[in-house]
Amino acid sequence: MITYKIHALWHPECYHGWGKSKRFFEGWYYKVVSENQMHALAIIPGIAMDENGQKQSFIQVLDGKNLNASYHKFKAKEFQPDPKKHALKIQKNFFSKNKLKLNLPHLKGELFFENLTPWPKSFFSPGIMGPFSFVPFMECYHGILSMNHSIRGVLILNGKSLSFNKGKGYMEKDWGHSFPEGYIWMQSNHFTQMETSIKVSIAKIPWIKSAFIGHIAGVLINDKLIEFTTYNRSKLRACRVSKKEVQIEMENRRYRLQINAQREKATSLAAPLLGFMNGRIKESMDSKIHTVLFDKKTNQTVLNDTGLSAGIEVAGNYELLLK
Numbered sequence: 001m002i003t004y005k006i007h008a009l010w011h012p013e014c015y016h017g018w019g020k021s022k023r024f025f026e027g028w029y030y031k032v033v034s035e036n037q038m039h040a041l042a043i044i045p046g047i048a049m050d051e052n053g054q055k056q057s058f059i060q061v062l063d064g065k066n067l068n069a070s071y072h073k074f075k076a077k078e079f080q081p082d083p084k085k086h087a088l089k090i091q092k093n094f095f096s097k098n099k100l101k102l103n104l105p106h107l108k109g110e111l112f113f114e115n116l117t118p119w120p121k122s123f124f125s126p127g128i129m130g131p132f133s134f135v136p137f138m139e140c141y142h143g144i145l146s147m148n149h150s151i152r153g154v155l156i157l158n159g160k161s162l163s164f165n166k167g168k169g170y171m172e173k174d175w176g177h178s179f180p181e182g183y184i185w186m187q188s189n190h191f192t193q194m195e196t197s198i199k200v201s202i203a204k205i206p207w208i209k210s211a212f213i214g215h216i217a218g219v220l221i222n223d224k225l226i227e228f229t230t231y232n233r234s235k236l237r238a239c240r241v242s243k244k245e246v247q248i249e250m251e252n253r254r255y256r257l258q259i260n261a262q263r264e265k266a267t268s269l270a271a272p273l274l275g276f277m278n279g280r281i282k283e284s285m286d287s288k289i290h291t292v293l294f295d296k297k298t299n300q301t302v303l304n305d306t307g308l309s310a311g312i313e314v315a316g317n318y319e320l321l322l323k
Contacts, residue, residue, distance in 0.1 A: 004083040009134070012127040012143030013097055013118075015081035015088070016175045022053040025272035026175035027060075028088070030100060031285075032111060032151055033309050035166040037190065040064035040285045040309050041155070043102070044269075045088060045095050047079045050276035057090050058277060060270060061107055063157070064285020064311070067267045071277075072104055086145070097145050097171065102155065109155035113169055117197070117220060119144035128216055130231040139178055139206050140272075145171035147220045148189040148197040170197070170311075177275050180204050182317035184239070184246060186261055188289045188307025189220075196221050198291055198307055200248060200259065202239060204320050213321055217250055217257060219293055221303055226293065228252050239323050241314055255302070258292040263312055271315075281315045 008014040017026050027046030033039070042062040049055045057079035059072045080089040088095045092103035101110045119128045126133045128144045151167040168189055180203035189197035197220040205214040215236045217228040228234040228250040237249040246261040266282035273279035287310040293303035 007084065010121070010123075010126045011085075012121075012129075012133070012141075013086040013145050013173065015083070015086075016141070017047065017049075018083070020049060021055075022049050023051050023177045023275040024049045024175070025177065025275050025277070026173070027272070028086075028095060028145075028173045029171065030095070031170040031187070031311060032164055033168050033190065034162060034164050035168075037309050038065065039157075039162045039164070041157075042283070042285065042311070043100065045090055045093065047076060048272060048275060048277045049076075051274055054276070056277075058270075059090060059093060059102075059104060061104070062267055062269060062283060062285065064267070064283075064309075067265055069267050069269055070104075070106065071270050099153075106158050107155060109153060111151055111153035111155065111164055111169075113146070113149045113151060113171070116146040116149045116171075117225075118146055119218065120225060128218070128229075130229060132231065137208075138176060140174055140176035140180060140203075142201070142216070143173045144199065144218070145173065147199060147218065147225070148195060170199075172199075174272075176272075178273050179271050179279060179281070180316065181206075182320045183313070183315050184241070184248075184318055184321060185313040185315075186246065186259075186287070186289055186310060188287075188310035190308040190310070191291075191303075191305045193221070193305070195223065196303065196305065196307075198259075198289060202236065202248070202321050204317070215250065219257065219291070219303065221293070226252075226255055226257075228255075228257055236323065239321050241318055241322060246312065246314065254295065254297050256294040256296060258294070260290045261310065261312055262288040262290070263314070264288075266312070281313055284312045285309065287312045
């Protein structure tokens with residue numbers, strides 16, 4: 001078990017729950033959008049354990065265009081992760097970084113993922129969490145499996161065949177015991193330039209007997225990931241939220257990032273609370289993220305574009321994050 005846990009520390013895509021028996025969750029988030037953007041699904045397999053040791057595995061499906069979600073519960077023993085790589089079986093369903101295979105009552109089929117773009121990692125920064133990856137008492141850990149990739153394959157949703165050939169995908173995961181008390185999360189990889197992608201999150205992070213506002217953002221453009229994170233000393237200059245918009249400004253040593261996200265109708269999802277999926281959040285998959293990236297060194301605007309089919313969550317006591 002210890003060997004598996006050490007391996008997972010430097011491989012965020014792998015299962016981290018070895019030896020856990022209570023107050024723990026882990027879930028993988030697969031976002032898949034068809035080429036014409038008429039179909040957008042989020043498929044979330046995972047496992048949950050409450051404070052008393054009650055366990056369940058699950059597959060949650062969000063249909064972002066039709067604004068509905070389903071939660072499929074399985075026995076914990078049907079959750080079968082590979083200890084050395086991300087390869088997960090839940091009954092007759094399979095998930096890895098290269099493909100997923102679904103056999104749910106309303107959703108069946110197989111998708112393949114190619115040309116993945118994971119968050120860069122190093123020995124002292126195993127993933128998007130950076131050095132916080134090594135802190136043992138975090139409320140929630142996060143990993144990016146792919147900022148942007150291509151899809152091929154077909155899914156059958158409620159008897160209707162949906163082609164995802166030439167579609168685009170995004171892949172991330174979370175593990176710990178609870179989502180943050182308040183957070184903002186957004187993502188899009190449907191910009192004018194096919195390879196461009198953005199992911200932003202801001203959250204209240206418990207820290208020993210105190211807390212701080214942490215932020216992580218990445219803009220993938222021209223095969224380069226530009227990072228704005230708490231640990232690389234980027235600054236959160238502004239964070240404003242209304243019913244229709246989320247406005248965020250961040251700045252690192254070289255770049256300034258300005259975001260104006262247009263919120264659309266959201267769908268309720270189950271979320272982890274003290275290990276079990278008893279919390280509720282709302283996610284939109286049809287929002288827009290207008291993004292401006294300015295290079296302070298060259299005094300040029302590197303990106304001024306709008307990401308479509310965007311996922312946005314504004315959850316919990318988000319007022320804590322405003323500035």
